[in-house]
Amino acid sequence: MEGPGKIIIGVSSCLLGNKVRYDGKSRSDLALMRALGKAFVLFPVCPEVEAGLSVPREPMELYGTPSQARLRVIGSDIDLTGVMDHWAKKRIPVLAKQGICGFVFKSRSPSCAVDDAVIISEKGGQKGPGLFRSSLTELIPPLPVADNEDLADAAVRENFIERVRVYRRWQDLCARRPSLCKLVAFHSDHKLLIMAHSLKHYSLLGKLVAGAKGGSIRLLCDRYIALLMEGLQLNATRGKHANVLQHAMGYFKNVLSAQEKQELLNSIEQYRLGTAPLRSPLARIRRHLRKHPDEYLLRQVYLDQQHR
Ligand code: SF4
Numbered sequence: 001m002e003g004p005g006k007i008i009i010g011v012s013s014c015l016l017g018n019k020v021r022y023d024g025k026s027r028s029d030l031a032l033m034r035a036l037g038k039a040f041v042l043f044p045v046c047p048e049v050e051a052g053l054s055v056p057r058e059p060m061e062l063y064g065t066p067s068q069a070r071l072r073v074i075g076s077d078i079d080l081t082g083v084m085d086h087w088a089k090k091r092i093p094v095l096a097k098q099g100i101c102g103f104v105f106k107s108r109s110p111s112c113a114v115d116d117a118v119i120i121s122e123k124g125g126q127k128g129p130g131l132f133r134s135s136l137t138e139l140i141p142p143l144p145v146a147d148n149e150d151l152a153d154a155a156v157r158e159n160f161i162e163r164v165r166v167y168r169r170w171q172d173l174c175a176r177r178p179s180l181c182k183l184v185a186f187h188s189d190h191k192l193l194i195m196a197h198s199l200k201h202y203s204l205l206g207k208l209v210a211g212a213k214g215g216s217i218r219l220l221c222d223r224y225i226a227l228l229m230e231g232l233q234l235n236a237t238r239g240k241h242a243n244v245l246q247h248a249m250g251y252f253k254n255v256l257s258a259q260e261k262q263e264l265l266n267s268i269e270q271y272r273l274g275t276a277p278l279r280s281p282l283a284r285i286r287r288h289l290r291k292h293p294d295e296y297l298l299r300q301v302y303l304d305q306q307h308r
Contacts, residue, residue: 006040006041007039007040007041007101007164007165007168008040008041008042008043008098008099008100008101009036009040009041009042009043009100009101009102009103009104009164010043010044010045010095010100010102010103010104011033011036011042011043011044011045011103011104012044012045012046012104012105012106012109012112012148013044013045013046013049014026014027014028014046014106015027015028015029015032015033015104015106015148016028016033016042016044017030017033018044018046019055020046020048020049020055021055021056022048022055022056022057022058022059022060023056023059024055024056027106029148032104032148032151032152032157035157036104036151036157036161039161039164039165040101040102040161040164042104043098043100045091045095045103047084047087047088047091047111047112047131047132048060048084048111050087050091051080051083051084051086051087051088052083052087053080053083058073058074058076058078059073059074060072060073060074060080060110060111061074061110061118061120062110062117062118062119062120062128062130062131063119063120063121064119064121065119065121065126065128066119066126066127066128066129067128069117069119069128069129069131069134071084071110071111071131081131084111084131084132084135085131085135088131088132088135088136088139089135089139092135092136092139092140093139096139096140099171100143101143101144101164101165101167101168101171102143102144102145102146102160102163102164102167103133103136103143103144103145104145104146104147104148104151104160105130105133105145105146105147105148106147106148107147107148107149107150109130110130110131111130111131111132111133112130112132112133112147113128113129113130113133113147114129114130114133114145114146114147114150115127115128115129115147116147117129117130133145141226142167142170142225142226142228142229143167144160144163144164144167144229146160155235156235159232159233159235159236162193162232163229163232163233166190166193166228166229166232166301167225167229169186169301170186170225170228173186174221178217178221179217180209180212180217180220183209183212183217183220183221183224184209187205187206187209187224188296188299189299189300189301190228190300190301190302191300191302192244192247192248192300192301192302192303193232193300193301193302194228194231194232195240195243195244195247196236196240196241196244196302197231197232197233197234197235197236197240198231198232198234200231201227201228201230201231201232201234202231204227204231205224205227205228205231208220208223208224208227209224238271238272238274239272241271241272241278242268242269242271242272244302245268245271245281245282245285246265246268248285248297248300248302248303249261249264249265249268249285251294251296251297252288252289252292252294252297255288255292256288256292260288263284264281264284264285264288267280267281267284268281282303285297285303286303289303
């Protein structure tokens with residue numbers, strides 16, 4: 001399943017058109033799969049079938065509370081929580097080893113939902129995560145996840161794709177024996193990208209890295225990636241992007257002519273006002289960088305051609 005340089009994400013198998021649902025059907029979301037397939041290798045996982053349940057099978061439901069939900073066959077006392085948990089505890093470490101960098105779940109499924117599965121309780125119906133989704137987040141907390149309905153929104157999809165790419169770079173860092181020095185470099189390379197999502201998180205992450213001396217690097221990395229993923233989940237708006245572009249411009253404005261400066265400022269403003277796409281001011285910045293290389297800016301993930 002792994003190819004050199006390819007980023008792999010897990011996907012609820014029924015979304016890919018596989019007939020694995022309880023009723024023997026699929027829930028194809030081909031438009032979304034096509035969009036994600038341009039960026040990632042999509043790896044199908046059906047928790048219920050992989051845990052040994054048949055197709056077709058009796059429909060199931062969650063009951064209890066969102067933090068302690070259990071899975072049962074509807075209208076019976078057949079509880080499948082143990083079966084699913086047992087499978088998940090063995091399967092998730094394998095998925096992690098295979099290098100999945102994100103997961104797209106089927107909405108509202110008692111196994112797969114991110115947060116909108118109905119949970120039957122004495123207080124009536126509540127909403128919460130499916131059983132497999134809970135296990136995945138428990139064992140790989142920073143893994144980017146989203147459901148197919150949320151990802152129909154282009155901005156949410158772009159945000160998810162970005163988080164997955166960052167997580168992949170994070171995995172690469174972790175595979176190279178992380179050190180404080182490497183973490184500082186990682187943080188520095190992602191500066192503009194983080195700023196485009198949340199200045200607050202950029203500042204908190206900076207303090208975390210700057211204040212780290214001695215102590216466990218593993219613990220520091222865990223705190224860093226959790227905070228980073230929290231920040232990246234906030235959407236990058238036109239206003240935030242425009243501020244970041246102006247910030248980037250500050251690094252080489254002294255070498256630009258008055259006309260070049262004005263043209264770049266106009267391009268950023270047109271983007272801010274919604275009359276030009278982000279790639280317009282970014283292309284100008286890249287052109288200027290080719291003429292006037294700045295090592296710090298050249299390392300910025302935010303300006304990476306492949307990233308936009
Ligand atoms: S929602 Fe999840 S458990 Fe249900 S059929 Fe799809 S992949 Fe399988």
